[in-house]
Amino acid sequence: MINLVGEPTHHLPVGERGGPAQPLISVKGLLKHFPVKGSGFLKPKKVVHAVDGVDFDILKGETLGVVGESGCGKSTTARLLMQLIAPDRGEILFDGETVGETLPLSEYRRQVQMVFQDSYASLNPRLTIEESIAFAPRVHGVPAPKAIARAHDLLHRVGLEPVRFAGRYPHELSGGQRQRVNIARALALEPRLVILDEAVSALDKSVEAQVLNLLLDLKRDFGLTYLFISHDLNVVRFMCERVMVMYLGKVAEIGERDAIFEETRHPYSSALLASMPKMDPGERTLEPPLSGDPPNPIDPPAGCRFHTRCSFAEDVCRQTLPPLTRISGAQSAACLMATPNSGHSRAPAQLEA
Amino acid sequence: MTDPMIDIRNLSVTFNRGRKPVKAVNGVSLSVNSGEVVALLGESGSGKSVTMRSLLRLHPKGTTIEGSMRVAGKDVTELSARELADYRGATVSMVFQEPRLALDPVYTLGQQIEEAIIRHKGVSRREAASRALGLFEKVRIPSPERRLMNYPHEMSGGMLQRSMIAMAIACNPKVLLADEPTTALDATVQIQILLLIRELQKEYGLSVIFVTHDIGVAAEVADRIAVMYAGRIVEEGKVADVIQNPKHPYTKGLLGARVELAHGRDRLITIPGAPPDLAALPPGCAFAPRCGEAVAQCLTDVPRLTATDGTASVACVKYA
Ligand SMILES: Nc1ncnc2c1ncn2[C@@H]1O[C@H](COP(=O)(O)OP(=O)(O)OP(=O)(O)O)[C@@H](O)[C@H]1O
Ligand SMILES: Nc1ncnc2c1ncn2[C@@H]1O[C@H](COP(=O)(O)OP(=O)(O)O)[C@@H](O)[C@H]1O
Ligand code: SF4
Ligand code: SF4
Ligand SMILES: [Mg+2]
Ligand SMILES: [Mg+2]
Numbered sequence: 001m002i003n004l005v006g007e008p009t010h011h012l013p014v015g016e017r018g019g020p021a022q023p024l025i026s027v028k029g030l031l032k033h034f035p036v037k038g039s040g041f042l043k044p045k046k047v048v049h050a051v052d053g054v055d056f057d058i059l060k061g062e063t064l065g066v067v068g069e070s071g072c073g074k075s076t077t078a079r080l081l082m083q084l085i086a087p088d089r090g091e092i093l094f095d096g097e098t099v100g101e102t103l104p105l106s107e108y109r110r111q112v113q114m115v116f117q118d119s120y121a122s123l124n125p126r127l128t129i130e131e132s133i134a135f136a137p138r139v140h141g142v143p144a145p146k147a148i149a150r151a152h153d154l155l156h157r158v159g160l161e162p163v164r165f166a167g168r169y170p171h172e173l174s175g176g177q178r179q180r181v182n183i184a185r186a187l188a189l190e191p192r193l194v195i196l197d198e199a200v201s202a203l204d205k206s207v208e209a210q211v212l213n214l215l216l217d218l219k220r221d222f223g224l225t226y227l228f229i230s231h232d233l234n235v236v237r238f239m240c241e242r243v244m245v246m247y248l249g250k251v252a253e254i255g256e257r258d259a260i261f262e263e264t265r266h267p268y269s270s271a272l273l274a275s276m277p278k279m280d281p282g283e284r285t286l287e288p289p290l291s292g293d294p295p296n297p298i299d300p301p302a303g304c305r306f307h308t309r310c311s312f313a314e315d316v317c318r319q320t321l322p323p324l325t326r327i328s329g330a331q332s333a334a335c336l337m338a339t340p341n342s343g344h345s346r347a348p349a350q351l352e353a
Numbered sequence: 354m355t356d357p358m359i360d361i362r363n364l365s366v367t368f369n370r371g372r373k374p375v376k377a378v379n380g381v382s383l384s385v386n387s388g389e390v391v392a393l394l395g396e397s398g399s400g401k402s403v404t405m406r407s408l409l410r411l412h413p414k415g416t417t418i419e420g421s422m423r424v425a426g427k428d429v430t431e432l433s434a435r436e437l438a439d440y441r442g443a444t445v446s447m448v449f450q451e452p453r454l455a456l457d458p459v460y461t462l463g464q465q466i467e468e469a470i471i472r473h474k475g476v477s478r479r480e481a482a483s484r485a486l487g488l489f490e491k492v493r494i495p496s497p498e499r500r501l502m503n504y505p506h507e508m509s510g511g512m513l514q515r516s517m518i519a520m521a522i523a524c525n526p527k528v529l530l531a532d533e534p535t536t537a538l539d540a541t542v543q544i545q546i547l548l549l550i551r552e553l554q555k556e557y558g559l560s561v562i563f564v565t566h567d568i569g570v571a572a573e574v575a576d577r578i579a580v581m582y583a584g585r586i587v588e589e590g591k592v593a594d595v596i597q598n599p600k601h602p603y604t605k606g607l608l609g610a611r612v613e614l615a616h617g618r619d620r621l622i623t624i625p626g627a628p629p630d631l632a633a634l635p636p637g638c639a640f641a642p643r644c645g646e647a648v649a650q651c652l653t654d655v656p657r658l659t660a661t662d663g664t665a666s667v668a669c670v671k672y673a
Contacts, residue, residue, distance in 0.1 A: 069539040069540075069541060069542075070510070070539050174627050176627055177627075204396035204397055204566070204627075204628065205396060205566065205607060205610065205611075206396060206606065206607060206610060206623065206624040206627075206628075207627055209610040209612070209621040209622075209623040209624075210623045210625075212612070212621055213620050213621055213623060216619065216620065231539065231540065232612075233540070234611070234612045234613050235612050237612070237613075238612035238613075238615050238621070239612075271541060272540060272541060275540040275541045275543070275544045276540060276569065277543075277544070277547070277567065277569030277570050277572060277573045278569065278572060278573065279568065279569055279572050279596065279611075279613065280572065280593075280596075281572045281573075281575075281592045281593045281596065282593065284572075284573055285544055285547075285548065285573060286548075287548075288541075288544050288545040288548055289541065289544065290541040290545075291545065292495070292511075293509040293510075293511045293512060293542060294539075
């Protein structure tokens, strides 16, 4: 029933400059601290270490999942990538070019679009949905009839018949339908990277499955790359080729999906995975894998940020910040147990080169 | 057999405030035995919270309630205002999804728990304070003395939910209604709270209705599952039976759409369409517009919840 209206239309000015093997996005040393209100003047200046020096790549055509507890910096990372906020430090390379230097911001912005969790708040209630979708292209100088025609194509593509839906207002749609509109709107500028920040989390399970299928179809048909933020590890496992686990503003572990889910190397990732409810009432969880809440990002623990909750923590963990260490081609982890000669009793000995 | 602790019969709840009346709960019958945990599973808007609030008579004026509800031998619909005040908290208490909305922001947690204990138990403030401390220890809040002096905004979501649970068990209720108490929490904190509820339930022999939209959560806590769709219970049975051998096409669809089953496949199996508008329910089975197994009768007759064996029931013509 769904016909493929939108053929891939990516004949973009900055396309494939770095070649297919070049990561689409390469993030280096990204850091964002937010000042805490009421601190500073006469009081000690405090900051929230929202994103505290992270490095990662998003490969062309992949879906990179981002997981971690609330407040660990997932959305801040997304907003930094979207250039909605400016980083304190660090750089973003887009297809090999430094954003804001060799690649002008305006050009970068078109290539990266975002879909948020709250489908209602992100749509203008006074615009019909075709107007919402056509809005950004109009701003970018696309003539109205063309922008509207493209909006109809996109509506069709996300499973909303334009004849029925184009003239409706956001409040006349269900949550799942609104999220389809948000996805169509994100695609209107023909981006290469789409950031999905809990984009399906507010949907009912039966509707969520439909939208996940839609996202997979769109990715294939438009040659998209996704950054997929979710608290649902099962969904991440289904959707993503690679997964990044964050803890208190840092990358705990990153790598290929199967490595992360089956050969987990960071104790925090293991605990997160073990915390998922079991589907079999005969195999119920007996002990909580982690105790307590994540520590306050205003005053994160020294050394390894996870040491206050880690059952493998040793003295060295309280002093040494574990570097993100490559374990195999498929996986890197920031844990002293994975860092050769780190001083942790379980650390591997240095391999001779 | 003894009487069930909770016995809801043919409950319907209609809100009359909008343009059209909304029948949010439409003939629900559910009974929960003493010491039993029943998960009420359903998508948003299916009527789970309205059913819970009915048991505490928390609906706005002008809401039409039909059917009967008995809890611990009391007829809930007949309670006077005074009886209701005693009943809430002492017989039945509730834990909500958003503890921040259920707590008073201008009082410390200690003050709020002590107040509840004094009101229901008539003990001295000192006695109430010492019980409050015991409760905070019970729900394993670290540094409980200090935490009792915190205001709600000073606590994390997980800690607040522990406080809510402490408050809920403060007056030794027989029934705990938990309305998605872990939905807003991280997975690592969610499992802590689920285990805590399970432990307290056993220790105090509580009857629990645990509302959730997450089948995995139901599998972790419940003895039985009741699946709700568009204001009706469509399937009920032992937790393992419902999960391993669902009967109603909706339950089958929900379980079949789970991403965990999709390993190696590049698409999920989905239920087409979306839940119906409660102000304009289809005349027959509410699931008929989405059901792949529907027959002509489904469009005209509402299927009744019918026992399939001693422990399970389904509301579908295929099992009538
Ligand atoms: N504008 C801001 N000002 C001050 N602090 C902020 C701001 N934005 C985010 N933070 C803080 O930065 C930290 C990281 O926030 P972020 O929104 O990135 O978390 P998240 O991982 O997306 O969490 P969630 O899972 O709850 O969405 C949090 O402690 C948050 O309170
Ligand atoms: N006070 C109210 N007035 C009108 N409609 C209500 C009210 N409370 C709930 N509803 C409606 O009843 C339906 C069921 O709601 P609810 O029980 O909260 O669903 P859930 O299963 O997600 O808990 C929804 O359509 C909701 O909008
Ligand atoms: S570095 Fe130490 S504290 Fe951190 S995760 Fe590894 S073992 Fe645990
Ligand atoms: S009664 Fe009919 S429409 Fe309803 S679930 Fe059963 S088969 Fe499907
Ligand atoms: Mg976020
Ligand atoms: Mg609810």
